Amino acid sequence: MLRVEELDVVYKTGGAFIKAVEDAWLRINANECVGLIGESGSGKSTIANAILRVLPENAKITRGRILFKDRNLLELTEEEMREVRGKMISIVFQEPHSSLNPVLKIGDQILETLKSHQPNLTTEEAKRKAIELLEAVRIPDAQKILDRYPFQLSGGMAQRVAIALALSSNPSLLIADEPTSALDLTIQAQLVKLLTKLIDTFKFSILLITHDLSLVTNLANRVYVMYMGSIVEEDHVDNLLNNPLHPYTTMLINAVKRLQGTASPSNSIPELKRIRGLSACKFSPRCPLAKPICSKEAPPYVEISTNKKVRCWLYT
Amino acid sequence: MKDRMLTYFAKRIIQVPLIVFIVVTMGFIILKLAPGDPVAHFAGEGASPEYLEMIRRAYGLDKPILEQYMTYITGIFTGNWGYSPSFERPVLTVIMERLPLTLILSLAAFILALPLGVLLGMTAALKRGSLIDSFIRSFATFFNAIPAFIIGLLLLFTFSVNMRLLPIGGFQTIGVTYTSILDRVIDILQHIILPATSLMLIWMVDYTRVTRNRFIEALLSDYTRAAVSRGIKWRRILFKHVLRNSILPVVTLAGVQVGYMLGGVILTETVFSWPGIGMLIVQAVSYRDYPLLMGVLFISSLWVSITNIVIDIIYMILDPRVRLQ
């Protein structure tokens, strides 16, 4: 359903150009939950924003295709894109309160979103739908909440509203960009349960972007691992956990296992040293298994088997 | 929640007479303490002591200070604001004659300044980094730096003296009979256009700066991006989301400007001989017309206090966060 191919995104900050995303390939099918994991700054959110073309002004997509149901989103006009946003693909952001307009009532914001995609909806119909949505995301006293303002809601509630907004026009794909990172652990667990239920009810696919491995294991079928702008591995979740291919993935999983007490005795992920502009494997400075070729040439993204790809000289 | 708002405003409204009271008292004290004898100044040089004494008695200045004070204070609240020696009319009358003129001038300037200023700010924000933005910002910096009366003088020089397009001052042409209301209106318009423009230019740029900054903030904010991601029309986002969030400091600014209206126009009124409160203050000070000064002090502080309350009300209506905390 959604295919990202060869995507490059470049940011311009203070005169310098930084490639935030390089040669990204993603695939999300219908009714699938796909995870995208990586550290902060690895470019995960950039991909999310690129898909919906809501990148900040200083960012540009310099290469690639984003095919949604066989239409290249990058070739659409702004008006056509508007049809896609919210109605076919939606996004939920990390900070629940900053994605809601602070001076408008919750009800007004939901109604506004509903009416943008269904202009013929009457206010009563829209109100009823809004209450339905709020109840679907398990918000108590939905009627009252309509008249509240975002600052009157807790983080967890605000995030549910954000999810309700995102699902209001029945999109086929929901992108969740670090949906739980700003919330307490207990709320996180609730939200995971909620999302699982919602997928059953509304039947959409999710692209779950996070740095939290446990979230991915709980929700996703397949997973992409991202490092410094490049996708380095792709696999089914269970496979990945038990049989990681890329050294970075191995270390990542090891780090989590260490916290859980099930790690294997190997070294921790070494310090990050930035490399500029060398067309080499970005992970090589930190890679314990690096070979000479790793610092000379960037490895290609190769398919090992179905839904299993890796970008590493070890496997090419 | 409603009654919390009501108690808040009740408190504010009660404070007004208190503030005005204190201001008037302080004014009274200062005028009494100031060096120089207003009566002597008013009577002119070479006035005989008997004449001075007569004036003093006429104005009740020979009575003990406390009594003068009480008479004055009670007078203020009963509409007797004293008698103006230089105008030879009750202070209240004089002020009420002049006040509308200042209000007309200020209002004319204000009505144009706010929307134009905000519009310029919005344009600069939407086109930030471009030539238009730089131009607007330079424009704003320029008129922010130069005082209104200098602008007024330059306008006066160009249009009235050099080009003879517009009258050199005053409120309307003297000694003319109007054939119709329209003629009168046109005449007044011709007189008001230059002073109002000077004030407008100065006031306008305050809004431009503030609007531009807040607008940019709002444009780049997360909720704007989120709204776009939900597929809402850009036009709607601009007005319903971005503008709504940028408008609050404009309201505060408007309040400040309106509050200082009475005092801020002194110089401009003088330049254009506009017979409003501003020129009144100048005259009162020149003639040491203390009763008139006190009256002006009273009405100025009343005006500022009331304006502040009105602005607070408007702010509360616009910002739910203030309302419900």
Next chain:
Amino acid sequence: MRIRLNKRFIIQSAALAFLFFLGFFSSIICPRDPLKPGYSPGLTPPSPTFPMGTDQLGRDVFSWVLCGIRVAFYVGVTATLLCFAIALIVGAIAGFYGGIIDQILMRLTDLMMSIPRFVLIVVFAILFGSNINNLILIIGGLSWPRLARVIRGEVLSLKEREFVLSAKVIGCSDLDILFSEILPNTIPTILPLLSLQMAHSVIDEVGISFLGFGDPEVPSWGRLIALGRAAIFAGGWWVLIWPCIVCAIFLLLINLLADTLNDILNPRTQG
């Protein structure tokens, strides 16, 4: 805290410094006594002898404008310093100690802000004498409320910050904390405001002199402009235009410098 050597900052400061030196040495450079009439029979247009012409009483406009620079700097700097001193005391004490002191000081500030400032300045000028130093006292003494508010706000927010709390824990005295921890961190906000206050003080003085309530012994631009207002009706544009231009340049420079300072000290993340 480093002030990055910004091209704009250098140019603007240099220009202002140039004006400052003009004013500083004005008594030496000045060709004639600005306030002395009779250098020419009356209104004379600009010429090689009188680069900016003379006014109705034969006073040299150029000398007046030049010496006016010094007046402007004098008024601007001293009034602002006075204003700053008062605002600092009031604002810092109110913000730091809070409680009843804060309430009282803020009520006082509110009270002072409820009367249009220029009205007060004019009234005081008349009442207490309008010689230049009095004017400075009046202007400085009536301009502090707004600045005090800002200082108070800054102190309030900085007071709760961790580095202050850690200083307290170490056992620094209140005054120590105030002066070495809190106040230096208010400079980025305060400095541009001080430059603006300098511009406002000059505008106040020019305004008062324009109205005729200024110091008659001092060659203030305001008085010249007032003369200019009368002169334009007799064709003497130079009496009005020259002081207006120079005054405008002066004010513009200060404002630009204030903006540049603000950009350097308080860099915005985007825009």
